[in-house]
Every structure is written in C-alpha cells, then in structure tokens.
Amino acid sequence: MIAPTPPTAELHLHVEGTIEAELLVRLADRHGLPLPSRDPAVLRERYAHFVDLRSFLDVYYANLAVLRTEEDFHELATGYLDRALKAGVRRAEVFFDPQTHVQHGVPLEAVIHGLSSAFSAAEETHGVSAALILCFLRDLGPEAAEEILRAALPFREHFIGVGLDSAEVGYPPSLFTGVYAMAAAEGLHRVAHAGEEGGAEYVREALDLLHVERVDHGIRAMEDPELVARLRDERIPLTVCPLSNVSLRAVDTLGEHPLPRMLDEGLLATVNSDDPAYFGGYVDDNYRAVARELGLDRPRLAQLARNSVDATFAPEEDKRRWHAEIDAWL
Ligand code: ADE
Ligand code: ZN
Numbered sequence: 001m002i003a004p005t006p007p008t009a010e011l012h013l014h015v016e017g018t019i020e021a022e023l024l025v026r027l028a029d030r031h032g033l034p035l036p037s038r039d040p041a042v043l044r045e046r047y048a049h050f051v052d053l054r055s056f057l058d059v060y061y062a063n064l065a066v067l068r069t070e071e072d073f074h075e076l077a078t079g080y081l082d083r084a085l086k087a088g089v090r091r092a093e094v095f096f097d098p099q100t101h102v103q104h105g106v107p108l109e110a111v112i113h114g115l116s117s118a119f120s121a122a123e124e125t126h127g128v129s130a131a132l133i134l135c136f137l138r139d140l141g142p143e144a145a146e147e148i149l150r151a152a153l154p155f156r157e158h159f160i161g162v163g164l165d166s167a168e169v170g171y172p173p174s175l176f177t178g179v180y181a182m183a184a185a186e187g188l189h190r191v192a193h194a195g196e197e198g199g200a201e202y203v204r205e206a207l208d209l210l211h212v213e214r215v216d217h218g219i220r221a222m223e224d225p226e227l228v229a230r231l232r233d234e235r236i237p238l239t240v241c242p243l244s245n246v247s248l249r250a251v252d253t254l255g256e257h258p259l260p261r262m263l264d265e266g267l268l269a270t271v272n273s274d275d276p277a278y279f280g281g282y283v284d285d286n287y288r289a290v291a292r293e294l295g296l297d298r299p300r301l302a303q304l305a306r307n308s309v310d311a312t313f314a315p316e317e318d319k320r321r322w323h324a325e326i327d328a329w330l
Contacts (some may be wrong), residue, residue, distance in 0.1 A: 005287040006305035007325040009091040009312045012216050012239035016064055016097055017275025018080040027066035047278045053197050054167055059079050064100050070271055073114025081126045087284035089324045090322045091312050095163050099137045099148050108151055116158040127312060135163040138171035145179040160313055161189030168198040173205035180210040189313050193217055196250055200224035214239060214311055222258045226266050237268040237311030242290050243281050244274035254293040264302060270308040302330040
C-alpha cells in the first residue's frame with residue numbers, strides 16, 4: 001500500500017518538544033521531581049490551551065526540568081526517531097536548547113552526548129539520517145549565546161549548525177550578529193526562527209545580518225511582497241509548522257494558513273512539526289492536516305516533500321535518493 005504522506009525531511013523540530021506526557025511522568029518518577037499531575041491525560045489537556053508563544057514556552061521550559069542525565073537525553077532522542085520512522089522521515093535536522101539544561105544544572109556534555117549517541121547511529125538503527133542544530137535562546141541575550149557556543153565548541157563534531165529560538169518579539173536578530181559571525185567562522189550552518197510572531201522585518205534582519213541559510217517559520221514574510229520576491233529569487237527555504245501556528249495562534253485556523261499561497265508564489269516552503277508532543281502531531285500529521293484543511297493534493301504534498309529535501313544540509317547523493325523515493329510515492 002502507498003503511504004498516505006510522502007517520504008520527507010523534517011527541518012524544524014525541537015527535540016525537547018517531543019517529550020510526550022508518558023515520558024514526562026516516567027522521567028519525573030525516575031528523579032523524584034514534582035509535576036502538576038502524574039496523569040498523562042491531564043498533562044496533555046493542559047497543552048490544548050496556549051494563547052501565544054509565551055504561554056507555550058512557560059509550560060515547555062517547566063517540563064524540561066525532568067531531563068537530568070545523558071540517558072534521559074538518549075531516551076528522548078530515541079523516542080523521536082521511533083516516531084519519525086513511522087512518519088516517513090528520511091532526514092531530520094533537529095534543534096536542541098542547551099542553555100535550558102545547563103541552567104537546570106545538567107552538564108553540557110551529558111546533553112550533547114545523550115542526543116548525539118542516538119542521532120549519529122540513527123541511519124543504522126532507524127534508517128533516518130539525523131543531525132543536531134544548537135539553538136540560542138534569544139530572550140537570554142547575545143552574551144549568553146556566545147557563552148554557550150564557546151562551551152559547545154569542544155563538541156563541534158556533534159552538531160552541524162546554530163539556530164535562534166524562544167520568545168521572538170523584542171529580541172530581534174540584529175542582537176545576535178556577533179555570535180552568528182562566530183558560528184560562520186567555525187563552518188557551522190545558520191538558521192533562525194523569524195516571522196513566527198515577529199514581523200517581516202525580523203526575517204529581513206535574519207537574512208541580512210545573520211546570513212541564515214533557512215528561515216524557521218517565516219509566515220509573516222507573506223505580509224511583504226518585496227520580501228516574498230527575494231525569498232523566491234534566492235531560494236531561501238522556509239520551515240513552516242502548520243499545527244504549531246494554529247496552537248500558538250499565529251494563524252486563526254488551519255484553513256486560513258498561508259501555506260498554499262507560499263507554494264503559489266514559488267517559495268521553498270516545507271512542512272514540519274515544531275513541538276509535536278504539544279501541538280497535536282508529528283510531521284505526517286501535519287501533512288495530513290494540510291491535505292485535509294487546505295485541499296492540497298498529492299502533487300502539492302510531493303512538492304512540499306521535494307522542497308524539504310532541497311532545503312537540507314545533507315550531501316547531494318542523499319538528496320537524489322530521497323527525491324527518487326518521493327517520485328515513486330507520487
Ligand atoms: N522553542 C520551541 N518551540 C518554539 C517555537 N515554536 N518558537 C520559538 N521557540 C521555540
Ligand atoms: Zn520552532
């Protein structure tokens with residue numbers, strides 16, 4: 001039987017956002033830590049009521065206190081890979097937020113080794129090519145970002161790039177010019193969240209000042225026709241997260257999501273899950289949701305999947321193989 005959703009790359013996924021309520025309870029029990037409830041159903045119910053990015057981040061960061069050891073991080077990453085395999089993911093470029101864990105007293109080495117031991121073996125264990133992207137928390141400011149990058153450089157071979165996430169408005173990309181230049185000098189890839197809650201000017205700054213190779217979210221770029229033309233002409237990928245955008249009210253309903261317009265404009269838009277444990281689904285669920293609510297047919301889903309492959313930082317020979325799989329799916 002042909003899978004209902006195409007083989008795909010996933011380029012906008014926070015590994016910490018894959019902490020399902022059951023794992024949350026298991027880790028809290030393991031370390032004797034409090035939670036608002038020990039009932040996964042009650043915890044999940046709390047995730048249905050975000051009103052914006054900040055209200056989500058408060059829950060997300062509080063939950064991350066249960067991640068204490070290298071084994072915890074390994075388990076988190078393996079849980080994601082198990083689910084990614086079922087979702088048809090061929091390549092995952094996965095965000096992690098080391099500053100949060102270091103603030104909780106976890107050694108950086110435990111975070112990186114726990115995640116990378118799962119991801120570096122993922123091709124053999126799961127048939128999923130996987131790599132890590134270290135994200136700076138923009139609300140902690142540029143000096144803290146430089147500090148965590150310096151601390152992570154001894155583990156340079158375990159991550160392929162840097163990103164910028166957390167509360168967007170009030171923390172424009174321009175604050176992070178220096179740390180992105182440092183990352184570029186180390187040969188790291190550069191991406192950044194921009195245009196999720198922040199306006200089109202945040203997307204421009206990410207391009208002009210941080211020299212990002214992809215924009216995470218970027219949906220508010222659609223408010224600026226000149227910027228849309230530039231994104232198309234320069235083939236800048238946008239890692240769009242439809243179910244996340246509805247949960248955090250960046251759009252009112254999925255039926256009003258700009259994704260079809262992005263494709264019509266010839267943008268390199270991709271579909272991703274962001275924080276699937278919180279937003280109602282993994283990348284295949286996002287594909288199904290946009291097919292249903294936005295009327296995207298199989299050729300359009302295949303286009304989104306091809307875009308995702310083109311937007312990866314993977315070798316060209318891998319991209320050719322994944323393109324052939326998408327063609328076969330179609
Ligand atoms: N961290 C985890 N998910 C995020 C999102 N959607 N936006 C910004 N920071 C995040
Ligand atoms: Zn995100």
